[in-house]
Structures are given as C-alpha cells and as structure tokens.
Amino acid sequence: xxxxxxxxxxxxxxxxxxxxxxxxxxxxxxxxxxxxxxxxxxxxxxxxxxxxxxxxxxxxxxxxxxxxxxxxxxxxxxxxxxxxxxxxxxxxxxxxxxxxxxxxxxxxxxxxxxxxxxxxxxxxxxxxxxxxxxxxxxxxxxxxxxxxxxxxxxxxxxxxxxxxxxxxxxxxxxxxxxxxxxxxxxxxxxxxxxxxxxxxxxxxxxxxxxxxxxxxxxxxxxxxxxxxxxxxxxxxxxxxxxxxxxxxxxxxxxxxxxxxxxxxxxxxxxxxxxxxxxxxxxxxxxxxxxxxxxxxxxxxxxxxxxxxxxxxxxxxxxxxxxxxxxxxxxxxxxxxxxxxxxxxxxxxxxxxxxxxxxxxxxxxxxxxxxxxxxxxxxxxxxxxxxxx
Amino acid sequence: xxxxxxxxxxxxxxxxxxxxxxxxxxxxxxxxxxxxxxxxxxxxxxxxxxxxxxxxxxxxxxxxxxxxxxxxxxxxxxxxxxxxxxxxxxxxxxxxxxxxxxxxxxxxxxxxxxxxxxxxxxxxxxxxxxxxxxxxxxxxxxxxxxxxxxxxxxxxxxx
Ligand SMILES: Cc1ncc(COP(=O)(O)O)c(C=O)c1O
Numbered sequence: 001x002x003x004x005x006x007x008x009x010x011x012x013x014x015x016x017x018x019x020x021x022x023x024x025x026x027x028x029x030x031x032x033x034x035x036x037x038x039x040x041x042x043x044x045x046x047x048x049x050x051x052x053x054x055x056x057x058x059x060x061x062x063x064x065x066x067x068x069x070x071x072x073x074x075x076x077x078x079x080x081x082x083x084x085x086x087x088x089x090x091x092x093x094x095x096x097x098x099x100x101x102x103x104x105x106x107x108x109x110x111x112x113x114x115x116x117x118x119x120x121x122x123x124x125x126x127x128x129x130x131x132x133x134x135x136x137x138x139x140x141x142x143x144x145x146x147x148x149x150x151x152x153x154x155x156x157x158x159x160x161x162x163x164x165x166x167x168x169x170x171x172x173x174x175x176x177x178x179x180x181x182x183x184x185x186x187x188x189x190x191x192x193x194x195x196x197x198x199x200x201x202x203x204x205x206x207x208x209x210x211x212x213x214x215x216x217x218x219x220x221x222x223x224x225x226x227x228x229x230x231x232x233x234x235x236x237x238x239x240x241x242x243x244x245x246x247x248x249x250x251x252x253x254x255x256x257x258x259x260x261x262x263x264x265x266x267x268x269x270x271x272x273x274x275x276x277x278x279x280x281x282x283x284x285x286x287x288x289x290x291x292x293x294x295x296x297x298x299x300x301x302x303x304x305x306x307x308x309x310x311x312x313x314x315x316x317x318x319x320x321x322x323x324x325x326x327x328x329x330x331x332x333x334x335x336x337x338x339x340x341x342x343x344x345x346x347x348x349x350x351x352x353x354x355x356x357x358x359x360x361x362x363x364x365x366x367x368x369x370x371x372x373x374x375x376x377x378x379x380x381x382x383x384x385x386x387x388x
Numbered sequence: 389x390x391x392x393x394x395x396x397x398x399x400x401x402x403x404x405x406x407x408x409x410x411x412x413x414x415x416x417x418x419x420x421x422x423x424x425x426x427x428x429x430x431x432x433x434x435x436x437x438x439x440x441x442x443x444x445x446x447x448x449x450x451x452x453x454x455x456x457x458x459x460x461x462x463x464x465x466x467x468x469x470x471x472x473x474x475x476x477x478x479x480x481x482x483x484x485x486x487x488x489x490x491x492x493x494x495x496x497x498x499x500x501x502x503x504x505x506x507x508x509x510x511x512x513x514x515x516x517x518x519x520x521x522x523x524x525x526x527x528x529x530x531x532x533x534x535x536x537x538x539x540x541x542x543x544x545x546x547x
Contacts, residue, residue: 018547024544035544039546040542298395302409302410355547371402371406375406
C-alpha cells in the first residue's frame with residue numbers, strides 16, 4: 001500500500017480545496033436548477049475573432065510560437081493598452097502572452113515572492129492569489145475591504161498591514177466578487193503609500209473593460225508606479241474568450257525576463273490558434289467590448305433593483321459582472337443560504353466565503369445571463385426569502 | 389431613446405418598468421416614448437416569432453420574382469399596391485438587379501400558391517414574367533435562428 005498522505009507535498013496538501021465543489025454535486029443530480037453562479041461571459045466569442053482562429057488553422061499555423069508569444073500579438077497588445085489606458089510597454093521585452101491571466105498571476109507571484117515574504121491581498125477577491133503565494137513559501141496577508149468603503153482598498157488599511165517583510169501588493173480591481181473599482185484618486189492615495197518603499201504591485205486588471213459609468217484607470221499610469229507594477233490583463237472577460245486561454249502580462253523588462261523563464265519551462269508558449277484569434281480581437285474588437293459591456297450594464301441595473309426590492313442590502317457594483325448582496329439579515333451563513341436556496345428553489349449562487357473569510361454573510365450572483373434568466377432567478381430568490 | 393427599441397426588438401414582453409430600470413429612466417418616460425413610437429409607426433406591432441414547421445400547420449412560403457413594366461407617372465408604386473393588398477402576400481420589395489419586385493406569399497399548399505400566381509399575379513398587365521421558388525427549410529428569419537436555444541454549457545458555478 002502506498003502511503004500517499006506521507007508522499008504528497010505537505011505544502012500542496014495544506015492548500016484548501018475550493019469550497020464550491022459540494023454544490024456541483026447537488027446541482028449534478030438536480031433537474032431544472034438554474035444558475036447565477038458562473039464566472040464568465042454568456043456571449044460566444046464574436047464571429048470575426050473565431051473566424052481568425054479558424055483561418056490560422058486552415059493556413060496550417062500549428063507550430064509553437066516564440067516563448068513570449070507572437071510578436072504580432074505582443075505588438076497589438078501594447079497598442080491596445082496604450083489606446084485604452086495610456087500605458088506604454090515595449091512589445092519585444094515588456095509584454096508576455098500567457099495561458100490566461102491565471103498563468104500570468106501564478107508566474108508573476110513565483111517570480112517575485114521568496115519564502116517568508118508577505119503578500120498583501122485585498123479580500124473578498126478571486127481565489128487564486130493565496131494558493132499561489134503559499135506555493136512560493138510566501139505569507140498571504142488579507143486586507144478586508146468593506147462595503148462602507150465601496151469595497152475599495154484604502155490607504156489607511158494598507159499602511160496598517162505593511163511590515164519590513166512586505167514584498168508585494170495584489171490589486172484585484174475591478175473586483176470579483178464585489179464589483180468594487182479603484183478610481184484614479186483612490187489609486188493615487190495607494191501610490192502615495194507605496195512610492196519610496198520596495199513594495200511591488202501585481203495589478204489584476206482582467207475586468208478593466210467592464211466598468212460602468214467610469215473608465216478604468218491602471219495603477220501603472222500613476223507617477224512612480226510603472227516601474228514597480230506588473231499588469232495582468234487578458235481577453236477572457238473583455239472579449240468573451242475564456243476558453244481560448246490567452247492572458248497578457250505587462251511589466252518592466254527585468255521582471256518579465258524572470259516571469260518568462262518560468263513560462264518557458266512550464267508552458268513553452270500559449271496556444272497558437274488562440275494567439276491568432278487574439279490578434280484579431282485586439283485589432284478589431286473594441287466595438288464588441290462596447291456592445292457586451294452595454295448589455296451587462298442593463299442587466300446589472302435590473303438585478304440590483306431586484307435585490308433592493310426584496311430587501312437584501314446590496315452594494316451597486318461598478319465593475320466586472322457580479323453582484324455581492326449581504327444575506328446577514330436572514331441569519332443564515334453563506335453556505336447554509338446557498339445550500340437551501342439550491343435545494344428549495346433550485347437556484348445556484350456562490351457563497352461569499354469562497355472569496356475569503358471576509359466574504360461570509362454575502363452571496364455572489366453573476367449577471368452575465370439573459371434578462372429572462374435573471375428575472376426567473378430573482379423571482380425564486382424572492383420566494384425563498386419569503387419562506388424564511 | 390432608440391435603446392428602448394433595441395430592447396423591445398429583442399423581447400417585446402418586457403415591461404416599461406423593467407426597461408426603465410435597465411436604462412435608468414422614469415417608467416413614465418419609457419411609456420411615453422413607446423406610445424410615440426407606436427403612433428409614429430416606428431413600432432409597427434408586437435408579434436410572436438413562430439416556427440410554423442413545428443406545428444400541425446402545413447403552410448408553405450414562396451418567393452416570387454416579378455419583372456414588370458413601370459407605369460407612366462406612377463413608377464412601380466401602383467403595381468406594388470395592387471399586389472400587397474392581397475392578404476396572402478406577406479412582403480413586397482422593389483429590387484435592384486435582374487428583376488423588379490419580390491413578393492413573399494404564404495399559402496396552405498404549394499398548389500394554392502401556384503394558383504395565386506397564375507390567376508392573380510401573372511395576368512396583371514404590367515407583369516412581364518414571374519419566377520416562383522418555394523421555401524424548403526427556414527434557418528433564420530428576422531434575426532431569429534430557428535433551432536432550439538443551445539443549452540448553457542458553462543459550468544453551473546465558477547470562481
Ligand atoms: C479577478 C480574476 N482574475 C483572473 C481571472 C482569470 O482569468 P483567465 O485565466 O481566464 O484570464 C479571473 C477569472 O475568473 C478573475 O475573476
């Protein structure tokens with residue numbers, strides 16, 4: 001008998017598995033359950049982008065690309081970041097194409113964090129930062145963002161958590177799951193704290209195109225921040241391209257050289273067909289973004305109004321495509337709420353504690369669904385609340 | 389306000405209140421705009437889109453290309469009116485290209501359509517020739533693809 005428990009990596013074993021698995025098991029045996037649980041667009045990738053991928057296959061472009069990614073794509077990526085956010089990066093040394101933003105985040109953390117380094121992570125947030133930090137032997141330090149601060153990271157909170165061991169600040173805005181964003185003035189206050197320290201920043205801007213009423217600002221565009229910031233972006237959310245697995249990493253050349261070294265040994269290069277599709281997306285996809293963002297915005301308002309009407313307090317999200325209502329008034333824990341909602345009304349939503357302890361007392365509902373779907377789901381949630 | 393039209397074009401059963409929420413407008417403003425669009429004939433109706441092939445109904449649709457001699461002083465309008473007044477006629481278009489008028493007709497059977505063409509359309513003195521093609525299968529009409537909505541293939545939950 002193999003004693004797997006003894007053989008497996010202690011570090012990996014200690015990482016908590018994702019908390020939503022058990023909901024899958026319930027949904028799997030349930031007929032006509034409906035979901036607000038996804039983390040991706042409901043649009044199919046626009047046809048001209050898919051067509052560019054198909055075209056590349058027809059032309060036989062089936063080889064590895066350069067480790068950094070096609071130069072043509074890096075050039076388009078740099079042009080895109082300049083056009084949309086005023087950021088300047090050199091395509092030949094400051095841009096890397098990865099397998100989703102996910103790989104970019106992982107590689108960047110591995111390239112920056114040494115054992116014992118502290119990494120500041122605003123929470124609630126996307127789930128990958130903490131495990132990546134742990135695998136590098138770093139120490140995750142959560143910072144709880146609060147609804148009364150519109151789920152922003154404040155300079156005061158940041159200052160309180162900085163120690164001589166602080167290596168990296170993760171900035172996950174626009175935020176999954178809260179919908180919070182950081183405006184230019186908020187970022188300036190953060191920059192004021194960070195400038196003059198040795199702290200680096202990993203800015204996960206994967207939802208940068210999905211803001212409502214205010215254009216996204218990147219922290220790398222603030223004075224003195226470019227040289228200490230790695231920007232993660234990608235096409236998954238902005239261009240409805242989650243399955244293509246293309247991420248974009250931007251940063252100073254000395255950092256990107258190390259990040260690319262990991263990418264080179266672990267991945268070789270991002271999928272070639274996806275890179276060709278991405279060239280088309282970045283070159284001619286701005287109008288697709290606008291259309292999809294407009295649709296999300298209407299659904300956002302509809303869902304927000306729905307939660308308000310049923311008496312669940314809910315921050316009006318300003319970015320991404322999630323709503324994070326508080327369910328504290330029901331007296332249930334997030335997981336109990338979600339499990340009962342699923343069993344009794346057949347609606348799947350994600351418990352807030354999946355995004356960090358500070359998410360307890362909330363649920364995450366995605367509005368990347370059709371208006372009809374959202375209306376049915378909201379009716380069922382309202383019915384559920386009426387029974388409690 | 390054309391955003392209201394875009395929403396209604398997708399789904400005309402949505403309420404004024406829901407449109408108002410989605411566009412951050414007053415419900416009364418939406419109701420007023422809708423009434424004006426109706427009055428001005430911008431909104432021409434709220435019809436269901438029906439795939440008759442899935443019902444017992446056996447009706448058939450044909451496209452008929454007509455070559456006609458335009459009439460002095462009236463151009464094609466007079467002959468077009470004579471055609472579109474027939475209730476069997478669903479659509480009439482004046483065309484550029486190798487023929488002049490396109491007529492869409494719905495009839496119960498192919499025979500009925502053929503009879504209509506030979507007894508009503510072909511004898512009109514302005515009509516020089518007709519060419520009838522029957523629709524065998526409908527794939528997409530007015531932006532609606534005629535197949536079952538594909539299932540949502542996304543994972544029920546994702547982080
Ligand atoms: C905040 C955030 N960052 C990164 C990702 C990863 O996206 P991808 O790897 O598809 O680029 C996600 C996906 O849900 C996310 O929510």
